[in-house]
Amino acid sequence: MLRTIELDPGTWLQHDSAWLEPEEADRLLSDLVAEVRWEERPIYAFGKAIMQPRLIGWAGDLPYRYSGQTLPPRAWTPALRRLHAAVEEATGQRFNHAMLNRYRDGNDHVSMHADNEPELGQDPIIASVSLGATRRFVIQFKRKRGRKRSYRLRHGSLLVMGGSFQHRWRHAVPRDPACEAERVNITFRLLHGPPGWRAPAEHRSMPEGEAQP
Numbered sequence: 264m265l266r267t268i269e270l271d272p273g274t275w276l277q278h279d280s281a282w283l284e285p286e287e288a289d290r291l292l293s294d295l296v297a298e299v300r301w302e303e304r305p306i307y308a309f310g311k312a313i314m315q316p317r318l319i320g321w322a323g324d325l326p327y328r329y330s331g332q333t334l335p336p337r338a339w340t341p342a343l344r345r346l347h348a349a350v351e352e353a354t355g356q357r358f359n360h361a362m363l364n365r366y367r368d369g370n371d372h373v374s375m376h377a378d379n380e381p382e383l384g385q386d387p388i389i390a391s392v393s394l395g396a397t398r399r400f401v402i403q404f405k406r407k408r409g410r411k412r413s414y415r416l417r418h419g420s421l422l423v424m425g426g427s428f429q430h431r432w433r434h435a436v437p438r439d440p441a442c443e444a445e446r447v448n449i450t451f452r453l454l455h456g457p458p459g460w461r462a463p464a465e466h467r468s469m470p471e472g473e474a475q476p
């Protein structure tokens with residue numbers, strides 16, 4: 264069952280550390296590793312290309328731009344379609360894009376960032392499924408590099424980020440040199456339009472997208 268964690272007024276996470284049955288989590292992990300087209304891709308920050316320290320994959324009908332690169336539309340694989348339906352049912356939300364990160368071992372990571380591209384709209388709800396090795400998910404309050412918290416994301420877990428989370432907090436999966444096993448994370452997002460889409464002015468209060476090394 265999803266447990267709600269209130270971070271501050273209007274900002275919340277929901278977490279279920281054992282959302283999937285272990286057999287279904289195992290099956291999804293092996294299907295996704297086999298089906299998804301995994302790529303090493305650079306992002307662009309300050310005019311420089313920086314290779315992302317993990318493999319990525321994605322699916323969705325709209326292109327998605329973050330950190331200076333654009334992911335073109337790509338078909339849903341059968342396992343992603345299955346997971347997409349289950350995540351929509353569990354959260355009661357609609358999603359039209361999946362972003363996948365494959366951490367080959369504890370050296371692969373994602374640095375502190377927020378998923379706040381304008382195309383995600385005001386206060387996006389993002390659902391994140393973890394498969395494989397348990398890794399730490401660290402969050403930090405943005406203001407003055409404020410307080411930190413961390414959660415262990417296990418095989419088969421579901422985490423939902425909502426409210427003002429992407430505006431007020433950053434998140435990361437830091438390096439973990441002791442971890443030798445692989446992990447796949449899938450985040451489901453709702454893109455309101457292609458790159459360049461903007462919410463109507465009266466709903467706008469967010470900064471532009473941040474680099475996500």
Ligand SMILES: O=C(O)CCC(=O)C(=O)O
Pocket residue numbers: 362364373378391393400416434435436448450
């Ligand atoms: O791997 C994770 O749990 C987080 C992935 C992430 O931060 C992202 O896709 O924006």
